[in-house]
Amino acid sequence: MVHLCAGGIITASIDNELKYLVIKQWSFINLKFDYTFPKGHIEKEESSLLAAKREIYEEVSLCDITLIDFLGQQEYSYSLGTKIHNKTVDWYLFHANKPQELSANVTEGIMNAKWVASYDLPEIITHHSLLPFFKKATQLA
Secondary structure, three states: OEEEEEEEEEEEEEOOEEEEEEEEEEEOOOOEEEEEOOEEEOOOOOOHHHHHHHHHHHHHOOOOEEEEEEEEEEEEEEEEOOEEEEEEEEEEEEEEOOHHHOOOOHHHOEEEEEEEEOOOHHHHOOOHHHHHHHHHHHHHO
């Protein structure tokens, strides 16, 4: 079974500099905190774009976001206990029009959310498999 997910890399203009959103979230796979981008499962009869927007709102309270482009699809597998899980994630690039509305939703497992400069992100992000999507985002933003 493949888990279908969608998420977003989000930019914002802060103090005349383009910043990127990262979230700190507990990983039940790695049993540690990961720094990543907002994403989540696509609900039944929901498009991946709407799922990405919904997950962004649920995780970090940003609702005034503008779609810039589709960044691509990521496929990966992980094991949890004795089960192998397959996941497909559609990644989108958004721009936050009101970055000050950012608020980490602890009930969604988000411990922190912050805006970082593009040059800091490769060192912060936990999963290096996300870096090609980030690189594409920096070319489009």
